[in-house]
Amino acid sequence: MTTGTTSPAPARAGARRYRARSPLARYLVRRAGTSVLLLVGVTIVTFTLTNLVPGDPVSAALGEGAAQNPETREAFIRSRGLDQPFVVQYLLYMGNLLRGDLGTSLVTGRAVTTDLATAVPATVEIAIAAIVVSLAVSIVLGTLAAYRRGLVTDQVVRVVTLVGLSVPTFWLALVSFYIFFLQLRIAPGSGRISPSITPPPRVTGFYTIDYLLNGDGVGFLDAAAHLALPVLVLSLVTIGLLTRFIRTSVLEVLASDYVRAARAKGLSGARVVLDYVLRGASLPILTVVGVAFGALLSGTVLVESVFSWPGLGTYAYNSASNLDLPGIMGVGLVVGVIYLVINFVVDLLYGVLDPRVRLA
Amino acid sequence: MSTDNRTDALASAGRRTRLRWPRAWRSPLGIVGAVIAIAWVIVAFTASWWVPFEPNAQVLPRLQEPGVDTLLGTDGTGRDIFSRLMTGATVTIPLALMLVVAAMVIGTVVGAVAGYFGRWVDETLMRITDLVMAFPTVILAMVIAASLGPSLFNAVIAAIVVSWPQYARVTRSLVLGLRGQNYVIAGRLLGRSPLTSLTVDILPNIVGPMLVLATLDIGAAILLLSGLSFLGLGAQPPTAEWGSMISWAIQNFDAWWLGVFPGLAILTVVAAFNFLGDALRDILDPTGEVAHENQADRAASATGAAA
Numbered sequence: 001m002t003t004g005t006t007s008p009a010p011a012r013a014g015a016r017r018y019r020a021r022s023p024l025a026r027y028l029v030r031r032a033g034t035s036v037l038l039l040v041g042v043t044i045v046t047f048t049l050t051n052l053v054p055g056d057p058v059s060a061a062l063g064e065g066a067a068q069n070p071e072t073r074e075a076f077i078r079s080r081g082l083d084q085p086f087v088v089q090y091l092l093y094m095g096n097l098l099r100g101d102l103g104t105s106l107v108t109g110r111a112v113t114t115d116l117a118t119a120v121p122a123t124v125e126i127a128i129a130a131i132v133v134s135l136a137v138s139i140v141l142g143t144l145a146a147y148r149r150g151l152v153t154d155q156v157v158r159v160v161t162l163v164g165l166s167v168p169t170f171w172l173a174l175v176s177f178y179i180f181f182l183q184l185r186i187a188p189g190s191g192r193i194s195p196s197i198t199p200p201p202r203v204t205g206f207y208t209i210d211y212l213l214n215g216d217g218v219g220f221l222d223a224a225a226h227l228a229l230p231v232l233v234l235s236l237v238t239i240g241l242l243t244r245f246i247r248t249s250v251l252e253v254l255a256s257d258y259v260r261a262a263r264a265k266g267l268s269g270a271r272v273v274l275d276y277v278l279r280g281a282s283l284p285i286l287t288v289v290g291v292a293f294g295a296l297l298s299g300t301v302l303v304e305s306v307f308s309w310p311g312l313g314t315y316a317y318n319s320a321s322n323l324d325l326p327g328i329m330g331v332g333l334v335v336g337v338i339y340l341v342i343n344f345v346v347d348l349l350y351g352v353l354d355p356r357v358r359l360a
Numbered sequence: 361m362s363t364d365n366r367t368d369a370l371a372s373a374g375r376r377t378r379l380r381w382p383r384a385w386r387s388p389l390g391i392v393g394a395v396i397a398i399a400w401v402i403v404a405f406t407a408s409w410w411v412p413f414e415p416n417a418q419v420l421p422r423l424q425e426p427g428v429d430t431l432l433g434t435d436g437t438g439r440d441i442f443s444r445l446m447t448g449a450t451v452t453i454p455l456a457l458m459l460v461v462a463a464m465v466i467g468t469v470v471g472a473v474a475g476y477f478g479r480w481v482d483e484t485l486m487r488i489t490d491l492v493m494a495f496p497t498v499i500l501a502m503v504i505a506a507s508l509g510p511s512l513f514n515a516v517i518a519a520i521v522v523s524w525p526q527y528a529r530v531t532r533s534l535v536l537g538l539r540g541q542n543y544v545i546a547g548r549l550l551g552r553s554p555l556t557s558l559t560v561d562i563l564p565n566i567v568g569p570m571l572v573l574a575t576l577d578i579g580a581a582i583l584l585l586s587g588l589s590f591l592g593l594g595a596q597p598p599t600a601e602w603g604s605m606i607s608w609a610i611q612n613f614d615a616w617w618l619g620v621f622p623g624l625a626i627l628t629v630v631a632a633f634n635f636l637g638d639a640l641r642d643i644l645d646p647t648g649e650v651a652h653e654n655q656a657d658r659a660a661s662a663t664g665a666a667a
Contacts, residue, residue, distance in 0.1 A: 041491040045500075049507040159389065162638060166631035168583055170590050171606050171623030178616060298498035302587050306610070316499070320506050321592040332503040336495050 028348070035344050042336040046329050047093050051086075102333070103326030107318050112330035115315060120334060121205025122192060123304070123311035127296045129231045131289065134238035139285075141239070142246025143273060146254060157243060164240030170302035173233045177306055180229060187229045190308035193222050230307045234299045238292040245288045246281065253280040283353060290346040297335050390639025396632035403446055404453035413440035415447035415600040423615050433617040435608070441617065444600035445625055451601050453629065455516055456581040462520050463581075464574045467527025468566070472558055474528065475535030486532065489525040497522045497580075498587055505593040512585075512601070515594035519584050523577060530573060534566045568644035575637030579630035586626050602626050 084092070096102075102112035145157040180187035188194060192207050197219055200210035208227065211219035253259060254277060262276045297312075304313030312331055319327030412431075413419060416439060424434040431442040474485040492500065504518035538544055539562065547561045586603030588594040595601030597608075602622040609619030 037487075038490060038494050041487075042494055045491065045495075046503070049503055155389075158638070162389075162634045163627075163631055166579055166583075166627055166634050168586060168590075168603075168606070168623055168626045168630075170587060170603075171619065171626065174606065174610065174619050175623065178613065178619075182613060294496040298496040301498055301502060302590060316502060317591055320502055323506060323510070325506065328503055328506045332495065332499055335499045339496055340494055 031344060031347060035340055038340055039337065042333065043094060043097060046333050047090050049329070102330040105319065105327045106324040107322050107327060112326050116330055116334055119310060119312045119315045122309060123300050123313060125206040125208065126227065126230055126234065126300060126309065126311060127293065129227055130234040130238060130296055131293060133231055134235040134242055134292065137235065138239045138242035138246055139278065142243045143250050143278065145243070145247045146250035149251065161240040161243045164236045167236060169233060169237060169299045170306060172236065173230070173303040173306040176229055176233055188222070188225045192226055192309060193219070197222050230303055230309055234296055234303055237295055237299055241292050241295060242288060246285055249281040249284040250277055253277050256280065283350060286346060286350055290343040293342045294339055297339060387639040387642065389635045393632045393635025393639065396628055397636055400449055400629045400632065401453060404449040407446040407450050411443040411446050413443040415439065415444045416598045423612065426617050432621050435618055436612050441621055444605065445621055447600040448602045448605065448622065448625065451595065451599060452582055452585055455512070456578055456585060459516050459519050459523065460574050460577050460581050463523035464527050464570060467524035468531045468570060470524065471528035471531025472535050472562070475532035476539055476554060476558055489528050492522065492525045498584065501584060501588060502591060502593060505588055510593045510596060512595045512599065515585055515588040518588065519581055523581065527570065527573060530569060531566055534569060535562055538562050538565055572637055572641045572644050575633055575640055579633040582626060582630050
């Protein structure tokens with residue numbers, strides 16, 4: 001931002017200049033501004049990609065038969081503004097977007113927005129559960145590895161996380177489905193709930209929460225059981241990502257004076273870990289949660305279809321394998337927005353939690 | 361006297377060889393990774409000469425279990441899985457290496473230009489980088505591959521588009537730190553053009569981190585390519601490609617060998633490159649985790665002294 005300064009760290013110099021008179025609100029506005037700009041960028045990307053389609057978009061949208069009819073063709077071209085210049089077409093696209101019109105899916109025959117409205121909560125439910133699970137596991141593993149640095153435990157954790165980052169998730173989903181459902185019959189089958197159970201009345205769209213709100217214990221257990229396998233499979237990659245990072249930040253904190261002081265005071269090991277080390281390491285950890293969420297959203301595309309989980313991933317898979325462009329673009333747009341929002345929230349939390357860093 | 365001299369000479373020779381021995385080889389994980397990775401690369405460039413069956417020839421009984429005559433069994437149309445698996449390496453590994461090099465070159469050039477020239481050049485290039493990074497990789501790659509039309513070539517293009525920004529980011533931050541260094545300024549005062557300054561003074565210092573990033577990225581590239589093929593957006597049948605082999609295995613759930621082996625192939629290649637990259641990072645990337653390790657060492661010795 002403050003380019004042209006000869007200072008070795010211009011960003012920090014800029015931050016200091018702002019900090020004097022910058023409350024959280026100022027940061028918020030600026031951050032929201034960049035987010036909106038990025039959002040517009042995201043729409044430009046998806047729009048340009050939609051126009052990249054090789055072949056005849058008219059036949060693609062209408063089907064070969066209807067596209068033969070010159071009148072239908074003409075009407076379609078005019079209604080979609082395909083005879084307009086590129087910029088006008090983009091504005092039309094944006095207009096449709098703002099009215100909530102993402103086109104009609106070629107696979108389901110419904111409006112893409114209608115499909116996405118049911119798919120998004122299903123995926124967010126998985127993603128949140130997976131983030132919770134992987135954070136819990138990787139905080140334990142990462143702290144352990146940092147404390148036992150260079151020892152066997154550290155090496156084992158290193159191997160496990162590297163392997164976790166190397167497993168193709170779609171394959172792991174397949175293998176675990178085969179083992180735990182088809183062979184051992186421990187896991188429940190595919191989908192969000194068993195076929196014998198009625199879905200809960202929609203409040204949040206998260207089945208587990210909706211069942212709880214409805215006071216339906218059986219439904220909750222069933223939904224949670226269906227959630228378990230996909231969540232575990234998805235967590236493996238994020239565990240790999242997070243553990244490495246947590247190990248590094250815990251190492252950093254362990255070297256600091258306040259941890260040494262806490263030890264010198266004679267506090268118990270558990271107290272030092274929980275109240276000093278992890279608290280100090282929590283901020284850097286927060287920053288990677290955004291990255292981990294992106295990895296999760298990528299993972300769902302490849303995993304959900306194996307479990308027939310009716311979320312964004314399955315929708316993307318069906319759209320992609322049938323070359324349903326409105327569907328794919330819808331997923332791209334929605335995921336781009338979700339990802340932006342997550343990173344925005346992460347940055348906000350960072351600003352809120354760390355009084356020193358109002359302007360990261 | 362003479363024996364003393366000999367042992368001296370031997371000792372110093374031994375020491376010299378040990379010093380020359382790259383540090384990567386002393387990390388057991390790095391060795392394991394290097395061996396497996398090299399083995400797979402050799403397979404990737406020679407497999408077409410020694411696979412027992414033509415990968416697409418439907419010569420054998422259908423859905424035969426793994427055994428003596430067909431090492432890993434046959435698939436639903438009677439093709440030999442072992443041959444297809446080895447042929448899959450000739451498809452995936454060269455493409456992954458190629459796309460990582462392409463992404464590294466593009467990303468390094470963009471990042472170096474942005475970091476070196478600063479101002480509006482930096483702003484423009486970095487906003488474009490941000491834009492690409494505003495999407496999770498697989499999603500953006502999927503959208504691009506679908507728009508371009510499903511083919512292996514387009515999947516590689518899509519993978520390059522989503523992979524270069526990380527190189528640009530890292531290069532930029534390294535160049536930002538280096539361009540103010542006295543030796544770089546001295547070079548400029550000697551009359552070096554920006555291009556010479558970048559290539560002669562700055563580039564040698566960012567090669568290490570870039571190599572680490574690239575090695576780790578080979579694994580990610582293979583996962584991405586096979587993922588796109590799994591979605592049907594990459595290799596098209598009957599190409600023997602690991603991701604699409606797994607995708608077809610869903611049709612035949614009972615024949616476990618259809619899907620398990622291609623997955624293991626992906627897992628071993630990717631893990632090998634990740635192990636290797638991890639070992640390389642400790643050596644070639646002095647700004648990485650090593651700094652924290654040293655800090656922790658100091659703290660440990662300090663607490664040791666206190667206790």
